[in-house]
Amino acid sequence: MTAARGRPRSFDRTTALERAMAVFWEQGYEATSMTDLTSAMEIRSPSLYAAFGSKEKLFLEAVALYGATEGEFIARALADEPTAREAVAAILRGNVRAYTDEAKPGGCMIVQAAANCSAENAPIQERLAQWRKDGISSIARRIEQGILNGELPADTDTRAVASFYTAVLQGMSVQARDGATRSDLEKVAERAIAAWDVVTGAVSSSATG
Secondary structure: OOOOOOOOOOOOHHHHHEEEHHHHHOOOOOOOOHHHHHHOOOOOHHHHHHHHHHHHHHHHHHHHHHHHHHOOOHHHHHHHHOOOHHHHHHHHHHHHHHHHOOOOOOOOOOOOOOOOHHHHHHHHHHHHHHHHHHHHHHHHHHHHHHHHHOOOOOOOHHHHHHHHHHHHHHHHHHHHHHHHHHHHHHHHHHHHHHHHHHHHOOOOOHHOO
């Protein structure tokens, strides 16, 4: 019998990836060193490269894990809530809880982990920017469905509405990292939800003045 080549990995890949995600989330892509990663993941550099390929690939895999775990409730809200308004409200309220979870880094990893990068790491910044744009598109599609369901005027600017609520989410993320409390962010979220009819055009701003 021929012996298997190489040595089996002595670490749990999923656990190591979760730890890497936490470091990138807390420190950002560029500020995170390979030493930070190997220390947090409790592995050596050769094992990291063998399992994940590179720091860039590890980061992108960590972002994908973030989306599939921390961001999973967003996809669920868009799919399961009965109206577009309730879907957006669920996303806002859910993110307030997520951004202020004391057991995790503050704010949103996709918003903050690569907000500013050197030219060398521009592809990382562009990749996260595309993720954020995809998030806007997902919300816009749910609003389009709301129009079809008769919830909103036919001329609702779905992209503008989705961009507005995404801007609220991103702003809350930054404020959470700056120390805003859950109560602080709940006030922001509830005001944004209350503005739904004006933002979507269901009621004009002049009519509410």
